[in-house]
Amino acid sequence: MSDIVTAISLLIKSFNKYACKEGNPCTLNKGELKLLLQNELGELLQKANNKDELDTIFQDLDTNKDNSVDFTEFGRLVLCLTVMCHEYFINKK
């Protein structure tokens, strides 16, 4: 597999690992999102430890307001973080 296909596969696998923990196996509830943010994105998003910040992140991601974060909504976070990291590395050159 190419690097990008590998990255896509790992993103899906990581999302599913947390989405399957409780309730609907295709979406993240707030507890699942918190675990994913802490375990997988802790280096980038320390805010996930703060309840108010977690509430804000969850509400911002849950754009259709069904009280869960599906893969499309999660994908927006990944894209934003990827763009931020890309800008960071460009500015470091």
Ligand SMILES: [Ca+2]
């Ligand atoms: Ca949603």
